[in-house]
Amino acid sequence: MKVLLTLKEHVILTSALQSGAAEVECSLDLGLSAVRVAVGADGWVWQGQLFPYLDHCNDRTIYYWLDGALQPVSRYTHALIKLVPTHWGPPTFEIDGIKMLPTAQTSPYTDAERKVALIQPRGKVILDTCGGLGYFAAWCVRGGARRVLSYEKNPDVLWLRSLNPWSPQPDAVLSLTLGDIGEHITALPNDSVDAILHDPPRFGIAGELYSQVFYDQLARVLRRKGRLFHYTGTPNKLTSGRDVPHEVAKRLRKAGFIVELNGDGVLAVKG
Numbered sequence: 001m002k003v004l005l006t007l008k009e010h011v012i013l014t015s016a017l018q019s020g021a022a023e024v025e026c027s028l029d030l031g032l033s034a035v036r037v038a039v040g041a042d043g044w045v046w047q048g049q050l051f052p053y054l055d056h057c058n059d060r061t062i063y064y065w066l067d068g069a070l071q072p073v074s075r076y077t078h079a080l081i082k083l084v085p086t087h088w089g090p091p092t093f094e095i096d097g098i099k100m101l102p103t104a105q106t107s108p109y110t111d112a113e114r115k116v117a118l119i120q121p122r123g124k125v126i127l128d129t130c131g132g133l134g135y136f137a138a139w140c141v142r143g144g145a146r147r148v149l150s151y152e153k154n155p156d157v158l159w160l161r162s163l164n165p166w167s168p169q170p171d172a173v174l175s176l177t178l179g180d181i182g183e184h185i186t187a188l189p190n191d192s193v194d195a196i197l198h199d200p201p202r203f204g205i206a207g208e209l210y211s212q213v214f215y216d217q218l219a220r221v222l223r224r225k226g227r228l229f230h231y232t233g234t235p236n237k238l239t240s241g242r243d244v245p246h247e248v249a250k251r252l253r254k255a256g257f258i259v260e261l262n263g264d265g266v267l268a269v270k271g
Contacts, residue, residue, distance in 0.1 A: 002163060003028050003051065003065045004073070006085040010057040013037065013044050017053070029165040030062070031089030060084055062091060064163055073163055081156045083164060090166040093133060093157070100132060100201075102233075102264070109166060113139045116197065118267050119227040121145040124194035127221065129181040130209070132157060134167040136197045141173050148174045149193065151181040182208050188221045196222055199231040203244055210248060215255040222270045228257065231265040 009026045016024035016039045023038045028046065038045040043052045054070060062083045063070040074082030079096045086092055088107030093100050101108035112135035122144035128137050131152035140148045152158055155178060161167040170176045177184065196218055200209035208214060218228060232245045248266050249259045257268035
C-alpha cells in the first residue's frame with residue numbers, strides 16, 4: 001500500500017503526539033482502510049518506516065512518499081494537475097485549478113455509482129470514453145460488466161490513477177488505453193459495445209467531443225437499444241445563458257438517439 005497523507009490524518013497524528021499517546025489509528029489510503037501507527041517525537045512509524053511530521057500541511061493537498069520525503073501528488077507538464085482530498089474519502093482532481101468531479105453534494109465515487117447504474121452494466125461491453133480517475137470503470141466492474149474499454153488521453157491523469165487507491169487497475173475485464181477517444185473510436189467496429197459512458201472535459205476544452213461527428217460515431221459503435229449516459233453539467237449557463245445539456249440532446253437526437261435530461265447529464269437510448 002502506498003502511503004497517502006491528508007490534513008485530516010496529519011492532525012490525528014500530531015494530536016496523538018501532543019497527548020502523549022504511543023500509537024494512534026488513522027488511514028493512509030484515503031479512507032479505504034485504517035491502520036495503527038506508532039507516534040514519536042521524531043516522526044511517526046508504519047511498517048518499520050519513519051515518516052516526518054509536515055511543517056505545513058495544506059488542506060487541499062494529498063501527500064505521498066517519494067525520495068525520502070512527503071511530497072504533493074501534483075505535477076506540471078502542460079498544466080498543473082493534482083489529486084485533491086474530499087471529506088468523503090475518494091479524491092477528486094484538478095487541472096489548473098478546475099475541479100474535474102462533483103464533490104459538493106456527494107462523494108465523486110457515489111456519484112459515479114448512480115450514473116453507471118443508469119446504463120445497467122451487468123453482462124455488457126461498455127465504452128468509457130474519458131476515463132479520468134476511473135470511478136465509472138470501477139462501478140462497471142463491480143456491477144458485473146463483461147468488459148470495459150476505457151480511454152484517457154492525458155498521461156498525467158493516468159499518473160494520478162496510479163497513486164489513487166480508489167482507482168481501479170486494468171485487469172481481464174478492464175482495459176485502459178492511453179489515447180484520445182476522438183481518434184480511437186474510428187477503429188472500433190460497428191455495433192461493438194452495449195453501453196457508453198461519456199464524461200468529457202468541458203466544451204471549451206474539448207469541443208470536438210460534443211460535436212455531431214463524434215456523436216454519430218458513438219451511435220455507430222453502440223448496439224441498437226444500447227444506453228448512453230453523457231455528463232454535461234451546466235457550464236456557462238449563468239454567464240452566457242448557454243444551455244449545453246439541451247444542445248447535446250439535440251445533437252444526440254440527430255444521431256439517432258432517444259434522449260432525456262437526467263440529473264447533470266443526458267441519458268440516451270439508441271433507437
